[in-house]
Amino acid sequence: MATYLIKRVFSVIPVMLVVAVIVFMMLRLTPGDPAAIIAGDAATSQDIAQIRDKLGLEEPLIAQFGIWIGNMLTGDFGDSFYYKRTVSSMIADRVGPTLALATFTIFLACIVAVPLGTIAAYKQGSWLDRTVMGMSVVGFSVPVFVIGYIMIYIFAVKLDWFPVQGYQPISDGIGGFIYRLIMPSMALSVIFIALIARMTRTSVLEVLNEDYIRTARAKGLAESKVMTRHALRNAAVPIVTVIGFAVAILIGGVVVTESVFVIPGLGTLTLDAIQGRDYPTVQALIMLFSVVYVLINLFIDVIYTILDPRIRY
């Protein structure tokens, strides 16, 4: 197990290197010159060249790449092209809201989807099962921004239950923090509820045919415990896999949700940075997302061994 973990952690290095090359090249191959954007509409080509030089964009690509990687290894992610700040401090400022939103969303998705899927499996073929599955098809098909605007219209504009948009840091009071997170999390969690509920149902259904479920019933165990202790526990591996996927997809989804609900997180930061061709910021953000992604996968593989003693690495 320890050997396996060490191997896995080291395997992160080549992955990150590939990500680094792709991000670096994609940014420089997409049209749009950051210097031109900074210089504004009235700038001359000398002005632009001067700015390019200042930003280090006149260096050969390979040198730029080398400098970037070298700096990253010392923990320096560079300075933003626009804000006179280090990229690290900008990310540190914005990571809170995103983390809060993502955690809240996944939490919400799990506590809704897992019981729903389990009950649907238990009552297979009933109206409840069909309703849950029907809703999950709808949940899959509607994009986050549509759900977001519909929810804003109903719950904020019409019913006035929640604020239209905005974010309040946890330091300004936990009540307001949660209150403002509810709507964006709900909007964002719909697709994951659909995904996780479906997987839970399928996985539990499969397990319900197993002999040990019959054994549990033959012991005189109550149905609720048969479902949780024996069925759900054995169905957990695929469910956890999907939750892991969900977290990964969530990183992408956050970008859209944050802009719909105007939350000052990493999503909006990414969007702004891409639009402004703020190379250092975009690069750092994508590297961060990738590391998170890889770590989630590793974490899930470790969870497997806890859930199922037969899995050993």
Add this chain to the structure above:
Amino acid sequence: MAKISKSENSENVLEINDLTVRLPKGADRENAIMDVSITIGRGEIVCIVGESGSGKSVTAQTVMGLNPPDQLSPTAGSVHLNDESILGVSQDRLRQLRGERMAMIFQEPMTALNPVMTVGDQIEEMLEIHTTFSASERREKVLEVMEDVNLPDPKKMADSYPHQLSGGQRQRIMIAIALALEPGLLIADEPTTALDVTTQAQILDLIKDIQVRHGTAVMFITHDFGVVAEIADRVVVMRNGRVVEQGTVDHVLSKSKEPYTRMLISSVPSLTPPKREPIIKGDPILQTRALDKIYGSLGLFGKGRVVHAASQVELEVRRGETLGVVGESGSGKSTVARCIVRLVDPNGGEILIDGNNIAGLSQKGIRSFRKDVQIVFQDPYRSLNPRRTVGQSIVEGPMNFNVGKVEALERARELMRVVGLSPDALDRFPHQFSGGQRQRICIARALAMEPEILIADEAVSALDVSVQAQVLELLDQVRKDFDLAVLFITHDLRVAAQICDRIMVMKLGEVVEQGPTASVYADPQHEYTKLLLDAAPGRDVDFSGAASI
């Protein structure tokens, strides 16, 4: 061991009267079981015998209340457990009775235990549901019942997961769970069918022993008359959902007048091999020399697990001859078969097919030998692709070897006749056939390749006795007609006795004994062979009029 005779005034633990359970609409018959009446007294073992579909499991599960309620509902009759009517009783009461008054053990100890829970916890759960014991009292009781079913080192084993235990140990755990609260009734649904003979003998002894000590009433479901002879006080024979006859074990096994019972009993292969002419002419078509197969590797740090699945295996089979490979699970008998068809690559030794060594050939080099060796597997339900017609399955092999479709189909029709099926059935799908018919199709599929060597890997083990006898007969017939060399792999000494010219006994990857069938059975040389023959259930009973091929 002396049988407990039912004393005159003993009360009945279980009384089933005229029980009828309806099947869902669209089934092949209206009722799963009909007018079934069975009583079991304290300290009595009643065997319910029948082939698949006879309704024996439905009867047991109706008593336990474990049938899916919307699919199998009792429509008439009554079930009394200790004089309490339990057919219409509430779910809560039923749950209470399960475990406390009645308990059940199942066929597959592998799948009947929850794989992600320690076995100790699974025993403890029974106490948690039904008692008010504290955690430490429960733990103590768990170790006590584990000791009661003769599990070694209960303290350590309680923290093991099912996959870390052997099949016999898992079944002991199941029995420990069932008996934790000393219920008056134990229902055992084919509890030894999936076990090796020596393990089976131990588990049967354990059930008998516990039953004597606790005076438990046992409903024992089986299809195996050897087991019946071994354990039953009384026998109930079921067929198509009805009780055909019931009586004491002596009466049913030796004095029954009932034709169906007679047929079942006479289908049980005898342990005495019939006389067969030894095959001596010709060179062996299949030979292995010093065949070795090792699974697993020591790994980087030498900590890996290594299993020597076959070591120095030497065998030879001539045309027209059947060599039986007999052994328990883990003996390496299937590994040898898989090496010969090169489904797995041997680590050493030679495999000679008609003098050509194929052990070291590449997957490409082996291709021309593929059609010479064909294999029929144990489970006909899973060895045919459910989405293809049987015709497609049969012609696929020959067509891979450039036989034209028309010709291949013509041969398939011919082979369907050979295996006793209608050639018109080629358009049908596997699920439209019974288990025995499917195994016939598997044999036809193998024959379509015009092989020299046929390997039957537990090919009749999943079949009911009456069907088993027919398929055995078919296998022997095709051996004669096609002059095939047959490698017959089985764990069942009765089956091996009937069909094999020579026998090879394997244990833990090694061949311990080899010789003509009659002499191995009459005068076994190796201790292990003696042990196997001793463990064969019902060895002392002569199933008179036993079918011989």
